[in-house]
Amino acid sequence: MQWLVVLRLVALSECLVSLILFPTQELKGNREKLEENGMLNEYLEKYPYSPAKFLSENQNKKVTCESLRNYLDLTYVGLITIGTPPQTFKVIFDTGSTDFWVPSVLCNTEPCQNHERFNPLSSSTFKLPPGELRTGELRYGSGDVIGFIAYDTVKIGDLDAFRQGFVLSTWVDLAFWSIASHDGVLGLAYPKLAQAGGTSIFDKLWKKGRISEKLFAFYLTSGGKRGSMLMLGGVDHSYYSGELRWVPVTKRRFWQVALNSISVNGTIIACHDGCQAILDTGNSLLNGPNEDVLNIQNIIHAQHSFKDMYIIDCNATTHLPDVVFVIGGINYPVPARSYIRKEAFGTCVSSFTSFPDKTLGSKTWILGDVFLRLYFSVYDRANNRIGLAPAV
Template identity: 25%
Template sequence: MRSTLSLSLCSALLAAAAPLGTAVPTRVPPTASSSSSAAPQGQDLSGATTIRLHRRGSAELTQEDGSIDFGRSLAHLARAHAKYVRGLANFELNTGEAHFLAPSLVDPSLLSSAASSAPVDPPTASQLAKRGDKVFGEGSGRLHGVPPPSAGPVANRRALEKRAVSNPKYIANPKKTAGKTGTVGLTDHDGTLYTGAMSIGTPAKSFVIDFDTGSSDLWVPSSSCNSEACNPHTKYDPSASTSAAIVAGKSLSVTYGDGSSTSGSVYTDTVSIAGLSATKQTFGVATALSSDFANDPYDGLMGMGYQSISTLGAPPLFETLVSQNKVASSKFSFHLADSASELYLGGMNSALFKAGSTKAYPVVSQSYWLLATKANVGGSPVAAVGQFNAIVDTGTSVIVAPTQAARQFWASVPDSGVYGSGYYTYPCASAPDISFSFGSTFGEQWAISPESLNLGKVSSGSDRCVGAIVGADIGINAWILGISFLENVYSTFDQKAHTVSFSDLA
């Protein structure tokens, strides 16, 4: 039996997990809470203001006739691929070490014969810059003082630890939490992307933002961009803000996997979200956008991963809020559903999850929100896949597995079938029982609802549905747990404890 690509060098080190019991309770996600379960826009929740999140309506993966839109699905996967290729390159530039999930470090014996017959060296930093596949180009200052990864091979740990200094600006909050938590309401765009509001500048100007836990940078369009792609969006004008300052020596240049691109300058300014303001926050200002962005409902993007994968060489916004003592805790939480979706900054909104159901799992590496994971079918772990690493990513619409791992996973699903490259089907009338487990004991099973698993029928009127667990090479040796998984749980990310928690929806 062939091994799976998801068994990276690090996951082999994590293999000493406690054996699973014979009777593991399965967490079945309840129906998402109604809009009445959360506070209305602007209402105080222990010092929090509510701003709803929205999904991205222009990029739904299911067509009006109920069938899957493969073109849009492939575009989502292409963007994810480009994002993770950039993130791995940034990690190596920032820390001096290749990330243990980088394809260059995978054991060749885990690769398929087709892949191993033509090994490809990863692109260098200069090659990425020439391709435009690096957010900030040549001459930019790089990050120092990044803590070493908690797992995986390190060629020169001593040298890396010399640079691992704690943030001197971080001060524990001795005051009450009132006024230091905020709820960003999310607008739901057909389950593929969630957006919410943010303001930048003095006086403040509001933007619609895509919140992405799979990256770590913030950017918005520039007022100097007058193309058809820029004009539908709210633009940032540094000359209209008294707190704006340009960052010399840095420029914005991003090329996405589907050919879309962003370029521009770098500024610092006051950035506010849910009533919480960060001063001198570094972000990109796009002076050019490709035509791909013209129909996107969001103006810009806010990364919420670790600083080690940032292309800005500066802390992400939430990390800045923590270091400036603007939030009550180092936690932020997502509730992604058909209604009342939100991003809660500085803790958890108790109205949206069941008390006592929260389970926290340690991250494998302070880069992505990366967890030791197992996949289950019918309540039992899939032995052929084994233990793997999975990234919890609000910026990816589906669940993505390395191609071999996806093949082995779906082979364990009764009455499943292959449909195109990396896609698999199952009977629409009898969706399989699929869940994921995390941590060192894998004691809980977090289930995916039939609605979340279904990307659409193979064709109009068909009785076969396409599964949301897709096999694809997206540039990293890990699974990606996107919205198809996250809309079934209340998820909490803790930048100080370095954990991801899941709770049952209320």
């Protein structure tokens, strides 16, 4: 997810401390919210609450499969809970960032009011870090999040992470979040990318023996279909065909690999001398250097509309060529039906876009969900490698 993260630590005001201790706004209970949104039965089936589960440090090691909801092929959102008793949130499991945040009851801006907000007073396991309270600013490519550091029990599927650090937001950028389908973001990139401090949820699950293998995998559906899945601690081989092809991670911050070239009809059109690619489940598109992207737009006959949007003929899927990404010497074609997406009112646009800034360098691509819907992906922290295979 074009998520470039920066943390700025400052002292928290006495006013904020008093708000934490004595929130003035009365909120509906989590159960009522789930029932209103038609999510209660689904939640109770997936997360039957038992106080003993939050006290147990000896859960069985196994692969945990967390179902994800596909929102119009734009975002993939899963349910997690925080606190005791649990409060439920919809989050993006993001390989393009590491920090974890959800809204707090202290966030009274319009975007926060349209999402679930965590209430510390409703959780018996909530903790603040010792000493002065710490605030963090998470800066993403599409907007900023400001909040403070806290600790509580976090649950993904049947996995508990006790005393897990996260950011409780007190302000969220209206520009990107007011109509978002998710409440927060749970990062799965390397620890070096995190700026909020502490141990990431994935690393804590591994260190505490909650998962049997230090890896996770994604299966993303297309066409808005159900069945998208996050797998923690192992791989379900029925989600892909053939064999996994492994490629080493080149820089242990993002899930970054070497990209050999990009070609169309056997001719290299970009990344001529090799470049880098980041696999990012939080990004819905294919982002690349401006010159290379413009070249691809010309090849697929996409016409500039406004800003970074390029219009393309909806019927072009029948005759436009595949754009082939070569990774580890293996061809990974992206067909026209995948890189052409239909917007509102029947307009079709290209999924290739340029970077909004030069932070990642001039030779880096971000392969988002357009690519990852086609290829089942495995993220192996134990061996610092990524596995890819055609998704079924």
